[in-house]
Amino acid sequence: MINKIRETIASKLPAGSFARNVITLMTGTTFAQVLTIIVAPILTRLYGPEDYGVSALYTSILGIFTVIACWRYELAIVLPKKDRDAANVMALSISICFGMAVLTLVLVAFFRIPIANILGAPELASWLWFMPLSLIAAGLFQAFNYWSTRRKQFKRLAARTITQSTVTAITRLGAGLVLNPGPGGLIGGSIFGQLVATGQLAWQIIRDEGRIIISYVNIKNFKRVLVRYKRFPLFDSWASMLNTASTMLPALLLGYFFTPAVVGHYSLGQNILAAPMGVIGGSIAQVFFPQASEARHGGNLGQLTLDMFQRLLTLGFVPILLIAVVAPDLFAIIFGEQWWAAGVYVRWLSLWMLFVFISSPISTTYTVLERQREYLIVNVILFSTRLVALIIGGIRGDALLTIALFGITSAVLYIFNCIYILYMAGVTVRETFTAIMKQIIQGVPYVLLPTIVWYSSYNSLAFVLAGIGAGIIFLLVQAYRIKNRGV
Secondary structure, three states: OHHHHHHHHHOOOOOOOHHHHHHHHHHHHHHHHHHHHHHHHHHHHHOOHHHHHHHHHHHHHHHHHHHOOOOOHHHHHHOOOOHHHHHHHHHHHHHHHHHHHHHHHHHHHHHHHHHHHHOOOOOHHHHHHHHHHHHHHHHHHHHHHHHHHHOOOHHHHHHHHHHHHHHHHHHHHHHHHHOOOOHHHHHHHHHHHHHHHHHHHHHHHHHHHHHHHHHHOOHHHHHHHHHHOOHHHHHHHHHHHHHHHHHHHHHHHHHHHOOHHHHHHHHHHHHHHHHHHHHHHHHHHHHHHHHHHHHHHHOOHHHHHHHHHHHHHHHHHHHHHHHHHHHHHHHHHHHOHHHHHHHHHHHHHHHHHHHHHHHHHHOHHHHHOOOHHHHHHHHHHHHHHHHHHHHHHHHHOOHHHHHHHHHHHHHHHHHHHHHHHHHHHOOOHHHHHHHHHHHHHHHHHHHHHHHHHHHHHOOHHHHHHHHHHHHHHHHHHHHHHHHHHOO
């Protein structure tokens, strides 16, 4: 059914166009996010906040290691003009990935118990043995992902996303219903889904292009691309690791200062908040990267980046604002009263997540312009500032204050990051601020409906339904505008 809808919409768009490629990728992303949202109310009744907290700690540690699984050489797969060079970069990325998995195994053998104890989750220690396997699956996916992006095989990536979300959801549900395994059900489901999906993508690439790729790879070219793209491990790997670490910091430090339950509330809130943004943002980022690379050579990177910024701001501002307004009542109704705190956390994280959604696609500009040094400096600032905010809140012993400080600090930093990215691409600061203020003026009125309902009835269900209604009105208005513009 999803494929039929995609094919119907895509048939009206030019082959190979930006919109058509985005819709192709959104097939998988939309399915994954919708499935996540549908399954979440069941999972939150099979697993408690503590279980989600331990799983979030595992995911946070994995996320930091995943960023440097291939030393960021995978990003360079899209850049070479010749497929021969790209194939050697992919082979280099895969080789590094296996080496990093061995290193991770050594670290786990010596430090798994101290790490688990520091994070306040001793039961995490036994699951850290699976970290090298998770790293291989994640690292290989990154290499295969950028090769498929280069080859514009977006259907392949959409299928992989569908497989991962389906296998993960089924495994987690089955384990929770039959085995009652605690956090192991969430962690094990994630590992198994990732392995199956990455295996599927690997098989498709080997089947379709395996012989060609093997014929391209040789020691001489291997060494040449190792040196040619050395800026990626030297600068981008550290910058990306800091960026990811600063995103994962809340889960790790909340585990250190507070309890796994607090981590669980934060994790659910952050994941659900990211879900509607991920439906579009991830797909756009995948397609924008190669187009930005072409635009740089064509001299229109600035206009392309500004247009993308405005589109993402328009798509994300109103939905994220409405979610923030109704979040506590929404979470209590859908996930159960025990998850009210997760909705409160969402309010403080919303503006940050909006600009993560916006900056994620356009941040490829750093790579396209080969400005890895600047990317590293920006992420050093991001990491250090957010770390200080979390430590201040943690020392005060107030979980809500900690998340509020993190959310506000992160939002401000990401706004300035977007401004700087646009400035690098050739867009003036005035143009960027004009786009932001225009969206605020257009978006704030949508909040009036749920606000009026709340102060006239003080009914949680009516309040949430009013927020959903305002979101539907927004979508109808956007659909009308797109139709009239002929986009």
